[in-house]
Amino acid sequence: MSSKTIYQEVILDHNRKPRNYGSLDQPSHHAIGHNPLCGDRIDLGLDMTNNQINQIAFHGESCAICKASASMMTTAVKGKSPEEAEVLIQEFRNMVMGTLNLSDHHHLGRLAVFEGVRDLPTRVKCAILPWHTLHAALHSVSSISTEANEEVSQTSAISV
Amino acid sequence: MRAADIIFQADNVSATFIHQFRADFPILNLKIGDKPLVYLDNAASSQMPQFVIDRLVRYQTTQHANIHRAVHYLSEIATHEYEMARQKLQHFINAGEAREVIFTSGTTDAINLVMHGYGRKFIQKGNEIILTHLEHHANIVPWQMLAEEKGAIIRVVPINDAGELLVEEYEKLFNENTRFVALSHVSNALGTINPIKEMIAFAHQRGVPVLIDGAQAAVHLAIDVQALDCDFYVFSAHKLCGPTGIGILYGKAHQLEAMQPFKGGGDMISSVTFEKTTYNEIPYKFEAGTPPIAAAIGFGAAIDYLSNIGLDSIARYEHELLTYATERISMIPGVKIIGNSSSKVAVISFTMEGIHPHDVGTLLNQEGIAVRTGHHCAQPIMQRFNIPATSRASFAFYNTKDEADALIEGIQTVKKVFLS
Numbered sequence: 001m002s003s004k005t006i007y008q009e010v011i012l013d014h015n016r017k018p019r020n021y022g023s024l025d026q027p028s029h030h031a032i033g034h035n036p037l038c039g040d041r042i043d044l045g046l047d048m049t050n051n052q053i054n055q056i057a058f059h060g061e062s063c064a065i066c067k068a069s070a071s072m073m074t075t076a077v078k079g080k081s082p083e084e085a086e087v088l089i090q091e092f093r094n095m096v097m098g099t100l101n102l103s104d105h106h107h108l109g110r111l112a113v114f115e116g117v118r119d120l121p122t123r124v125k126c127a128i129l130p131w132h133t134l135h136a137a138l139h140s141v142s143s144i145s146t147e148a149n150e151e152v153s154q155t156s157a158i159s160v
Numbered sequence: 161m162r163a164a165d166i167i168f169q170a171d172n173v174s175a176t177f178i179h180q181f182r183a184d185f186p187i188l189n190l191k192i193g194d195k196p197l198v199y200l201d202n203a204a205s206s207q208m209p210q211f212v213i214d215r216l217v218r219y220q221t222t223q224h225a226n227i228h229r230a231v232h233y234l235s236e237i238a239t240h241e242y243e244m245a246r247q248k249l250q251h252f253i254n255a256g257e258a259r260e261v262i263f264t265s266g267t268t269d270a271i272n273l274v275m276h277g278y279g280r281k282f283i284q285k286g287n288e289i290i291l292t293h294l295e296h297h298a299n300i301v302p303w304q305m306l307a308e309e310k311g312a313i314i315r316v317v318p319i320n321d322a323g324e325l326l327v328e329e330y331e332k333l334f335n336e337n338t339r340f341v342a343l344s345h346v347s348n349a350l351g352t353i354n355p356i357k358e359m360i361a362f363a364h365q366r367g368v369p370v371l372i373d374g375a376q377a378a379v380h381l382a383i384d385v386q387a388l389d390c391d392f393y394v395f396s397a398h399k400l401c402g403p404t405g406i407g408i409l410y411g412k413a414h415q416l417e418a419m420q421p422f423k424g425g426g427d428m429i430s431s432v433t434f435e436k437t438t439y440n441e442i443p444y445k446f447e448a449g450t451p452p453i454a455a456a457i458g459f460g461a462a463i464d465y466l467s468n469i470g471l472d473s474i475a476r477y478e479h480e481l482l483t484y485a486t487e488r489i490s491m492i493p494g495v496k497i498i499g500n501s502s503s504k505v506a507v508i509s510f511t512m513e514g515i516h517p518h519d520v521g522t523l524l525n526q527e528g529i530a531v532r533t534g535h536h537c538a539q540p541i542m543q544r545f546n547i548p549a550t551s552r553a554s555f556a557f558y559n560t561k562d563e564a565d566a567l568i569e570g571i572q573t574v575k576k577v578f579l580s
Contacts, residue, residue, distance in 0.1 A: 007523065007577050015578075038518050038534055039548025061514030061548060064578070122524060 004117040008067070010072075011143055013062035020074035022057045032060075033133030040066045044133045051081050055088050058133075065117065070130035074109055080102075082138050089131045096127050177477055177507075181469060184209040193529025196568075198563045203376060203507055203554030204532050205347055205398045206464075212401060215461035219454050226450055230425055237577035245460030245505050246443070252463045254384040254395060255410050262409040262416070263456050267375040268298040269341070270409035272395035274303040274371055274447060276420035279340065285311035287339040290363075292317040294327055294347040294354065295479045297537040299373045303342060306454060317343070319544060321333060321357070322411045323350040323499035334366050341370040345377035345393075349552065350483075350499025350540040353381070353509030360390050369415065375399060378479060379556070380505040381388035382471035391415050397455065403461030408448070416442045423448040433567055474557045478577040481555050485564040492571055494579075498550050509536075515578050524551075527570040570574040 010011075027045030034041050040062040045054040056074045073092075076084045081125040089133075091108050094100035117127045181371060219241065225234035227242050250258045255447060264270040279302075283289065293316055305440035307314050311485035315338075317330040327345075335570050341363045346353050360370045369391035378395040385393050392415070396407035411419075411459060423426055431438045439445045455565055466474070468515045485508055489558040491499055494513040500546070512520055532552045535542045542548060553567055 002283060007519070012578065038516075039542070063518040065519065065522075120522060125517065 006114075008113055010110065010113050011064065011068040014068035014071040016059075016072035016129075018067055020071065020078070021059055023059055024055055025058075026055050026098050029137040031133050031137035033129045033136065035066075035129055038063065038126070040126060040129055042066065042070055042130050042133045044070070044089050044137050045132065046134075046137060050083070053080055053082070053085060056116050058130065061125075062129070065114075065123055066126040069114060069127045072113075073130050073134060076109070076111060077134065079094050085134065085138060089135050093128060096124050116145065132134075170299050172450045177473065178558065178560055181209075184211060185558055186210055186213075188558065192525065192528040192530075195526075197526075198529040198561065198566045199421045200553040200555060200563065200567060201530045201532050202379075202556040202559075203399070203552065205353075205404070206379060206401050206556050207558070208401055208403070210463055211465050212403070212461045214459045216403065216454055219457050224454070228444070235390055237452055241457045241460075245301045245315065245360070245456045245463075248460040248463045249408050249410075252467060253378075253410055254386050256386060259441070259443050260410055260413050260416065260474075262411065262443045263451050264394070264409050264446075265452070266374060266396040266398070266407035267293075267394050267403055270407055271298055271371065271373065272302050273409055273422045273501055274301065274392050274394075274411070274419075274420070275306050275406075276422040277446065278308070278369075281418075281420045281455045283310050283312050283339055283427055287312045288315050288333075288335065288337045289313070290317065290330070290338060290343075290368075291331050292316070292330075292343045292354070293540055294323070294325065294352060295342070295538070295540070296345055296348050296373065296375065297539070298375075299342050299371075300540070301345060303340075310471040311341075312540050313337070316540075319541075322501050323347065323541075324501045324503075325352075325354050325359075326437070327359065331362055333469045334363075334368070336373070337367050338366065341368055342373065343370070344373040344375070345383075346374075346507075347499065347538070347541070348381045348507075349536040349541045350501070351376075351504040351554075352499055353377070353503040353505060355503075356390070357388055360388060363548050364389065376505065376507075379474075380471075381475055385410050397459035397462060397553070400459075400462050401465060402459040403452075403455040405452045406459050408459075409441075413442065414430045414507045416446070419446075421445050421474070425449045443574060449454060469557065477557055478506040480556055481559060481561065481564060482508070483499050484561055485555070485567065487563070488568050489571065490534075492568070492575075494575065495571060498545055498547070506559075507552060509550040509552045510555075511550055512526070512574065517575060517580070520551045520571075520574050523574045524567075527566070527573060529570045531566055531567075555569065 024045040028048045030045045032043050036080045041060040042058055043060045044058045046053050052069050056078055082090045095115055102112055114127050117123055187207050223237050225238045227239040246261050247258050249261045259553040296572050316332045318326050345356055356372055363370045371392035372390045374395040375392050379400045391412050393410040428440050428448040429437050430440045496511050498509045517533040526533055534549045
């Protein structure tokens with residue numbers, strides 16, 4: 001897949017009509033992801049009951065790749081356990097970093113549409129931000145940044 | 161003669177003008193995928209003509225040795241060429257003396273030199289430093305570091321909706337505590353040309369020295385530091401068709417002499433014992449260690465190249481290009497140009513309704529068009545206009561109207577992808 005095809009209809013569609021867009025009244029887990037380099041900001045909340053992500057919602061300002069990634073992520077992890085979500089986070093991360101071979105066994109499904117991002121090194125952070133934010137939310141880290149030394153960063157585990 | 165007639169005549173001149181010089185830049189023949197490169201990121205870094213590339217190769221193949229040290233042939237010739245480059249820079253900006261030109265690693269380094277050399281020596285607790293809302297981070301952060309260290313205060317000149325400095329507000333910021341002014345000649349994010357001459361004069365009436373960040377100006381406008389009467393003027397070679405890693409600090413001799421050194425080391429001393437070191441004269445006091453000699457000589461060659469074309473011709477042609485592109489881009493529905501001063505260099509910063517600049521940049525890249533997207537290291541400007549980022553097309557004298565047309569077509573393609 002070449003960079004020519006990253007703006008495919010499914011990504012443009014999720015950008016135009018993001019799913020699970022908004023915020024939850026009282027999320028059990030919450031995190032804000034921020035990429036200060038481009039101003040992308042994702043506010044993500046989720047409700048976990050019985051070890052399952054029952055509700056999830058996001059909002060924020062971002063580019064199309066980031067927003068579509070967030071939208072598709074929320075549909076993918078809804079109903080999943082945190083462990084299953086972590087597997088997706090890892091697989092998505094490996095895919096856009098170019099270390100996952102999609103012909104091997106994986107759980108990404110339609111998320112494979114983001115494979116082309118690996119040919120756009122400057123845009124990898126855009127695609128990955130929602131996933132880092134989800135990881136932070138699952139670990140109850142309240143605010144993450146793609147820049148490790150950014151003020152809002154409260155974790156050293158996140159670096160993209 | 162009506163204005164339209166003048167433009168019509170200038171049009172014919174410019175076609176030849178461009179043809180002649182564009183061919184000097186081998187990189188402009190590149191293709192990005194199957195599309196010809198349209199390089200419109202000149203405000204970030206300009207491209208290098210063969211003339212400068214050849215000069216670097218000639219230096220490295222026949223003239224290289226360390227400078228200001230040995231008595232052998234190569235050291236003498238390298239020293240001579242390095243000092244010739246300094247003189248070229250001196251004449252380029254009409255400095256009174258060559259020793260007022262300090263080689264630095266670039267604009268950022270030069271501003272930091274003044275912050276350490278002048279600021280740390282002369283700025284005290286409670287003193288005020290005036291900056292503007294249009295500054296690049298390089299002309300904000302060093303002064304904030306100084307203010308934090310000294311307990312000094314930063315005051316900021318506001319801008320209007322067109323992206324122009326409010327000069328009356330600037331004048332109101334002065335008081336008995338004002339000790340320094342640092343402002344850009346041209347805004348990197350918006351292209352606004354600031355009225356620096358009158359601003360310098362105003363500061364001088366109150367005995368306040370002024371540093372001008374000329375990073376975005378020196379390739380577009382003829383600079384005369386004596387006419388401007390600025391205390392310091394700084395810019396980088398790589399935005400003037402020269403190499404990266406080299407730039408200059410121009411400073412008035414008496415200011416440079418009063419300053420403390422920034423970096424200690426070889427070449428910046430006249431004698432060293434463990435009890436006492438005596439510093440060298442300017443400019444060497446500020447050039448510790450072996451400088452990027454090849455880059456300095458390449459910088460000199462770039463100055464020769466630009467001077468041969470003539471900064472006035474460059475400014476005239478680029479203004480024509482700016483007017484042409486601005487008229488057409490501003491007619492595209494949903495596209496907004498940020499920075500509408502009537503006094504601008506050929507920089508067009510724009511936003512597209514409902515489309516993030518990074519998506520604009522990636523899609524334009526697919527058309528072979530290189531623009532900068534982001535906050536342009538000028539986050540306060542983005543905050544002022546309440547936007548996260550812009551796309552910025554910045555033109556050089558080697559760009560053509562066809563390339564402006566390619567940009568406009570590219571913007572239409574972006575719209576089609578997103579809004580269809």
